[in-house]
Amino acid sequence: MPGPILNVAVLGCGEVAQCVHLPTLLFQSDRYKAVALCDISQQSLRHCGSRFHIPEASQFADLAFMLESSLSIDLVVILTADQYHAEQVIQCADAGTHVLIEKPMAQTFPEAEAIEEARKRNGVVIFVGYMRRFAPALALLKADIEGKQIRYVRVRDIIGKNPFFTSQAGMFLKYFHDFPPGASAELAKRKRANAEEVLARRGLTRQDEESWVHLGCLGSHDLSAMRDVLGMPRKCSFASRSGEESPKWWSAIFDYGDFNALYEMAIDNVAIFDAHIEIYTDDSRVKVQYDTPFVKGLPIKLTIQKNLENGAFSEQVIRPTYIDPYTIEYGKLYEAIVNGNAYKTTPSDAQNDLMLSNMIMEALVE
Incomplete structure (x- = not known):
């Protein structure tokens, strides 16, 4: 039986978003739907919004504004500069959303430990993207x-x-x-x-x-x-x-x-x-x-x-x-979120x- 379609927000609209993640989400439309974009570049937002049919009202320059919006978001895919990953993962987890974070998950050991604590505290999936x-x-x-x-x-x-x-x-x-x-x-x-x-x-x-x-x-x-x-x-x-x-x-x-x-x-x-x-x-x-x-x-x-x-x-x-x-990775992520399946690319593993x-x-x- 088909499962629910997860609403996805993509944070970071650069190279890997345009070439890999947004197309992959589109190909798996029976499981995922990209409903929001977030980037500090307005040109990147307009370009990806136009290409992947995400309206301007669902394009954000600030992560906090996106998480506080009226949009229903199940999963945030984080594709930003590595130095911001830990802060953004924790922010999303504390908002109750699941996270796919492109590697590296964190830059320091305290960051990695804080991400694992956020996963436990909020009961969400934090899936590290080691495809x-x-x-x-x-x-x-x-x-x-x-x-x-x-x-x-x-x-x-x-x-x-x-x-x-x-x-x-x-x-x-x-x-x-x-x-x-x-x-x-x-x-x-x-x-x-x-x-x-x-x-x-x-x-x-x-x-x-x-x-x-x-x-x-x-x-x-x-x-x-x-x-x-x-x-x-x-x-x-x-x-x-x-x-x-x-x-x-x-x-x-x-x-x-x-x-x-x-x-x-x-x-x-x-x-x-x-x-x-x-x-x-x-x-x-x-x-x-x-x-x-x-x-x-x-x-x-x-x-x-x-x-x-x-x-x-x-x-x-x-x-x-x-x-x-x-x-294949997105399939494993879906099973982890929807069915509670175990997955190997956890925050503890990434440390x-x-x-x-x-x-x-x-x-x-x-």
Whole structure:
């Protein structure tokens, strides 16, 4: 039997809203209906309102005004700058709405703890958007390696800049910069304060500040998926970064006791999306390969390499589905809200990525 349609407000009308979340909500019209938008850019509001048929009366420049309006809102999807996430999640939870928060959930450990407290206090779903963890290929990888002795792991996310892909996604993305006076300065202030809170003992540098943001943004995708497959490591044995004030290249080695996991992350100027997890066991190599989320329908594949009993080499490529992880993620979110189903990307789970980022910063070799 069909369930209720959830009324959704989207907070932040930028790149990922236009290319991913608003279209995905539209495609799942039997479960969700976007009823409100909120952004500090009036041009972004008008553009998304026109594209996704949300009237001007349901477009807001302030989150508090939207939550206090007469609109019935079941879920708020938060797609704003990372530095505002915790404050906005708590504000929505205290208003009694469920929340889908794009990663990273929080920038500091006290923020993460406050979000979990807000979830418990209000009895709402706070669902962290780690869409890669919902790819069926990742579940197949975990099933294939179960019970096997892992010898080595490679976790890689070396990708071209987003506009290489968004410009060809057919989503008619537009960027706007009509921000209120002081908005950029306030964002920079928050970035600095968050990094100081976590990394003050290092003698914080501008490079450290940018590193913390980078690890939380792109890095949390890989670190979260790595945890899903392997659990938490014992420690980060080595970490190195290259770049000037805003480092773009990372290498780290995580110690899992019986094996090491090599982590590589970078953003470059080549239009290739090379994001994968590869597991080396005694008798196989198993790899899940992700593609850009900005182009819908690109399959997430699993490759299994091994020797057959007759000595021949075998390479099997499995494409479980063309359904993208964001669509699957929204299905899991719906089940959590409507049916009370358990979900794995909880606020408590997301705190582990702060721990991993902190491990990397502590292990840095300059």
